[in-house]
Amino acid sequence: LLLLDEAGDELQFVTALGEVCDQLQAAQVKVGKGIAGWVAQNRQPLLVADAYADARFDPSWDKKTGFTTKSLICIPLTSKDQLLGVAQVINRKDGAPFDADDLELFTVFGGQLATAIANAALHRKLLDQQRMEQELEMARMIQRSFLPAAPAPRPELELHAANIPARSVSGDFYDFFTLGDGRQVIVIGDVSGKGVPAALYMANLLNMLRYRLNETPDLGAGLVRLNNQLFEQSQKGMFVTLGVLVLDTATGELVSYRAGHLPPLLLAA
Secondary structure, X not given: OEEEOXXXXXXXXXXXXXXXXXXXXXXXXXXXXXXXXXXXXXXXXXXXXXXXXXXXXXXXXXXXXXXOOOOEEEEEEEEOOEXXXXXXXXOOOOOOOOOHHHHHHHHHHHHHHHHHHHHHHXXXXXXXXXXXXXXXXXXXXXHHHHOOOOOOOEOOEOOOOOOOOOOOOOOEEEEEEEOOOOOEEXXXXXXXXXXXXXXXXXXXXXXXXXXXXXXXXXXXXXXXXXXXXXXXXXXXOOOEEEEEXXXXXXXXXXEEEEEEOOOOOOOOO
16 A cells, blocks of 8 residues: 655555565655556556566566565555555465456455545544644633733722734733832733744743843833844744833823834823
8 A cells, every 4th residue: 555645746655565565664656657656647547467568567676675576456546536545466366467357356445445544534634633723722821821811909000901812822912010110011012923823922022021121220222122132033034013101100101112013092081
């Protein structure tokens, strides 16, 4: 049994039974080369009574393994007009060449085999999809844990925030925290792209942001250093836009820092 690879240009031995089967494991056959390659390319069954009398036969496999191919049947395995691979039998046990009855019987068997392979592939796909959905749900829970559910209560300030991603996870985020001098920081940002990569980038960014804004009283300088650090570490063109509001609750002064993000709206009572 040889199955077509994802590229569609090679057949891979997945099951080999007989005298030299151990030498065929992980072996590959180019589509169009040899009997198996011809059948895959033309999608037609082939009955070969005398292998060495057929110009399409590739004797190099016999030379590699020490096996002698006499007669063989090779059939294409298809499902919904899609080629899955080929199946072949070599050398009847009684020594006689394969005949038309053998070809008919093997073709019927090949239809059942193709159905089983297609169903197995579909089952694997469904399992992979379920596993991906579970991983995305876990990523969503982890991302949610990085976003603060509610800020520390302050009598002079009321904050509310919500994030509803279009997919399980996203690059949109927010944060709020208090600096050592009592100033309240409010962050809104958006990482380019969607899905898990953006969520991972966001999680790393929030840690870096808190560190940079707490290391110096000059928050503008801290954001510049953060920008330079992100620029050096950027992978595959990922970037982030950021809006930072800093509220001095003692004086009522609100300072806005923007790094490519949309400006905030200030609404009076």
